[in-house]
Amino acid sequence: MAPTATKTVISAEALDLTFQTPDAPVHALKDVSLNIQQGDFVSFIGPSGCGKTTFLRCIAGLETPTGGKLTVNGMTADEARRARAYGYVFQAAGLYPWRTISGNIKLPLEIMGYSKSDQNERVARVLDLVELSDFGAKFPWQLSGGMQQRASIARALAFDADILLMDEPFGALDEIVRDHLNEQLLALWARTNKTIGFVTHSIPEAVYLSTKIVVMSPRPGRITDVIESPLPKERPLDIRDSPEFIDIAHRVREGLRAGHSND
Amino acid sequence: MSRFAPVLTIVVAIFAFWYAAVPFMNVKETLTSLERAGAVVTPSNAVERRDASHIALVMKNSFAISATYAQDRPRLPAPHQVAQDLWKTVVMKKVTSKRSLVYHGWITLSATLLGFAIGTGAGILLAVGIVHSRAMDMSVMPWAIASQTIPILAIAPMIIVVLNSIGVQGLIPKAIISAYLSFFPVVVGMVKGLRAPDAMQMDLLRTYSASQGQGFWKLRLPASMPYLFASLKIGVAAALVGAIVAELPAGGARGLGGRMLTGSYYGQMVQIWSALVFAAVLAAALVLLIGLVQRRTLKRMGLA
Numbered sequence: 090m091a092p093t094a095t096k097t098v099i100s101a102e103a104l105d106l107t108f109q110t111p112d113a114p115v116h117a118l119k120d121v122s123l124n125i126q127q128g129d130f131v132s133f134i135g136p137s138g139c140g141k142t143t144f145l146r147c148i149a150g151l152e153t154p155t156g157g158k159l160t161v162n163g164m165t166a167d168e169a170r171r172a173r174a175y176g177y178v179f180q181a182a183g184l185y186p187w188r189t190i191s192g193n194i195k196l197p198l199e200i201m202g203y204s205k206s207d208q209n210e211r212v213a214r215v216l217d218l219v220e221l222s223d224f225g226a227k228f229p230w231q232l233s234g235g236m237q238q239r240a241s242i243a244r245a246l247a248f249d250a251d252i253l254l255m256d257e258p259f260g261a262l263d264e265i266v267r268d269h270l271n272e273q274l275l276a277l278w279a280r281t282n283k284t285i286g287f288v289t290h291s292i293p294e295a296v297y298l299s300t301k302i303v304v305m306s307p308r309p310g311r312i313t314d315v316i317e318s319p320l321p322k323e324r325p326l327d328i329r330d331s332p333e334f335i336d337i338a339h340r341v342r343e344g345l346r347a348g349h350s351n352d
Numbered sequence: 353m354s355r356f357a358p359v360l361t362i363v364v365a366i367f368a369f370w371y372a373a374v375p376f377m378n379v380k381e382t383l384t385s386l387e388r389a390g391a392v393v394t395p396s397n398a399v400e401r402r403d404a405s406h407i408a409l410v411m412k413n414s415f416a417i418s419a420t421y422a423q424d425r426p427r428l429p430a431p432h433q434v435a436q437d438l439w440k441t442v443v444m445k446k447v448t449s450k451r452s453l454v455y456h457g458w459i460t461l462s463a464t465l466l467g468f469a470i471g472t473g474a475g476i477l478l479a480v481g482i483v484h485s486r487a488m489d490m491s492v493m494p495w496a497i498a499s500q501t502i503p504i505l506a507i508a509p510m511i512i513v514v515l516n517s518i519g520v521q522g523l524i525p526k527a528i529i530s531a532y533l534s535f536f537p538v539v540v541g542m543v544k545g546l547r548a549p550d551a552m553q554m555d556l557l558r559t560y561s562a563s564q565g566q567g568f569w570k571l572r573l574p575a576s577m578p579y580l581f582a583s584l585k586i587g588v589a590a591a592l593v594g595a596i597v598a599e600l601p602a603g604g605a606r607g608l609g610g611r612m613l614t615g616s617y618y619g620q621m622v623q624i625w626s627a628l629v630f631a632a633v634l635a636a637a638l639v640l641l642i643g644l645v646q647r648r649t650l651k652r653m654g655l656a
Binding site for chain 2: 149151170173181188197200
């Protein structure tokens with residue numbers, strides 16, 4: 090669809106994941122197949138328990154699938170994790186309270202062994218990217234929730250990974266802040282050309298942000314629909330009132346409903 | 353003021369209770385000495401007095417109440433008597449004198465500080481081992497808990513005797529008993545502190561493919577600091593108790609424990625109380641000192 094979408098970055102084939110729990114095995118993912126191209130913005134949407142977060146964690150090498158094949162940058166997910174192929178943004182900002190914002194962004198850089206001068210340069214660059222340049226010396230508690238989450242995105246962008254995985258990063262924020270951060274995230278994606286995997290359970294958020302929307306449903310977690318968005322890459326906030334937007338949102342809603350009727 | 357008012361209320365209540373208790377506690381000895389001096393006391397028969405209740409004796413001999421506060425060897429010294437003794441033994445004596453509480457306090461304090469250092473070091477090392485090794489978690493923790501269920505009074509003489517038989521005496525055995533008491537709160541606190549980072553924090557480090565060492569220095573250790581300081585406060589007070597208890601069987605009548613022991617040998621309750629108050633103040637000062645370090649450290653870390 091998009092002209093840059095040429096190279097497959099993430100590829101899942103018939104992925105299965107069953108958690109062994111004391112009472113009964115939980116089928117978290119069943120027969121999940123998906124290809125994500127370079128520069129894609131892919132949203133995973135579905136109700137709780139549909140496996141969207143689990144799938145993202147599989148891509149990140151934080152969970153190990155019990156069946157199927159998964160490659161990230163042509164490697165296994167665990168190899169990709171060890172090669173530091175992605176930045177991960179969690180639902181909570183998870184900043185270290187004993188480090189300043191700059192210090193927090195330096196954390197991955199220190200661990201990965203970047204030089205001091207390189208660290209400072211990168212911190213300045215990503216702080217600028219998320220519009221927090223004046224807050225580097227502040228401690229996390231001095232920032233609002235939205236600013237903390239921006240700082241955690243900056244932390245995930247600071248090192249050279251062309252994949253950004255985000256697990257409901259704006260789930261805990263109010264709608265106004267969320268709109269603003271969505272806009273910023275799109276601008277950031279356009280500037281960095283990263284491949285983004287984004288878990289959400291907000292339909293407008295998924296439709297507004299994505300080039301590809303993956304609709305999932307629970308028990309067992311599986312993909313029910315994959316929607317390639319016809320929306321242009323340039324998306325002002327009021328695109329959400331356009332008929333195309335409403336059409337896609339409708340299709341997503343239908344997909345979610347279809348998944349639920351199986352219950 | 354509002355901070356001190358509650359503390360002051362408690363102190364006043366304690367003193368009131370203390371002063372009220374003195375006549376009843378001392379009445380028998382006081383009456384005996386008054387009788388010897390020629391006063392008329394009721395009942396005049398010493399055997400009857402022995403069997404009478406303290407309350408009845410005080411009621412019948414109200415003239416003797418003031419004398420109960422001024423006994424040479426009171427069973428319960430009045431607060432002002434303890435204060436006078438403290439003044440005599442803390443301020444008026446040279447600190448090198450064997451009658452100076454500062455001299456004895458330093459002997460106890462040096463054992464406390466050495467024991468506290470050993471205990472804290474051992475506690476942190478054990479906690480690091482427990483957090484990183486499942487085998488240690490399973491094996492060490494039960495022993496650490498068991499070690500604290502043995503009365504220190506029972507184990508202290510054994511340590512003193514065993515170490516003495518291999519030629520170790522003086523500061524080291526006391527410090528070891530001190531460490532024996534103070535390592536435990538540090539282990540418990542540090543295990544909890546080092547495990548304080550939640551699953552998400554640990555996952556974040558995994559996404560960076562961080563090593564275990566990096567996880568320790570950058571996440572676990574800083575996250576454990578508030579827990580460490582809470583443990584240190586308990587640990588230092590326990591260390592002081594350990595040092596004092598160690599001085600009881602150590603002999604030589606040195607240190608605050610030694611003062612308490614000789615006080616009880618010679619029926620010098622005032623001396624015991626003085627040593628007790630001195631030890632309490634010492635413990636409070638040590639806890640306060642750790643509180644100050646805690647405040648400064650956590651402030652610099654942005655945690656307080």
